Amino acid sequence: MSRGYEEERLGAVLRILRPAPQGWIEAAQELPGARRALDDLVARAESDLEFRAAVLADLEVALEQAGVEPDRRAISWLEERLGLPPQSV
């Protein structure tokens, strides 16, 4: 940065970085936990055919039971991990 800073310009620069929506931040912060829960769920589905069938029967319920919010992103993750074709939303 080679330009000098007048107070007015500093104010304008500070306005550029507005807070992201809190829900977005919280969802991103929950990623590691969700990822671990999903890994466990997929590992169990790979070793237990009955459990896999239950998961495939209702992905949303499976996610909820694993403690993961069954939003579009989580469902798409799970489909990918289970090798399912993505559903059109």
Add this chain to the structure above:
Amino acid sequence: MSRLSTLTDAELVERCRAEDAEAWNELVERFARYVYAVTIRGFRLGEQDAEDAFQEVFTRVYTNLDKLRDEAALRPWIAQLTRRVCLDSIARSGREQPTGDAESEEGRDVIAEIDEAMAVRDAMTTLPEVCQEILDRFFARDQSYRTIASELDIPSGTIASRIARCLVKLRDELEGRNAGRPESG
């Protein structure tokens, strides 16, 4: 301010790699505004696409953190990831890139402004906490003098002068940093 907000980017990366949940929360907090600004202002993604891109950036950061060779290069790495994710989003949507998109000259100026704003926020972290709060609430959160005064328990009549003093401190900090930097070009 989080307990970990004084950690360097490299220290933060190290802690995240050790699966420190608090460090991951701090990493997201530290870069959330940047990623948000690039998606919304830089690439002008719609709300839904911007949210998807935002989550995708942090998913890739989390997944690939072990592959980052230089821990201190976290910021440019996230900048590059964000740019790539936004371009992928535009390609998927089949949207043409209008003037003002990040790939255009005007768009590059917007990204440069966002990078500059990150540098200013970085300098802001050296100010007293009350200054950081007042400047952020007034400029980035659009809070009124009355709200700032009530939430920080400060007399309302002193807010304007505090803002002015904090801006001077911030300017001095930035000029001090620039003075120690070689002239470019």
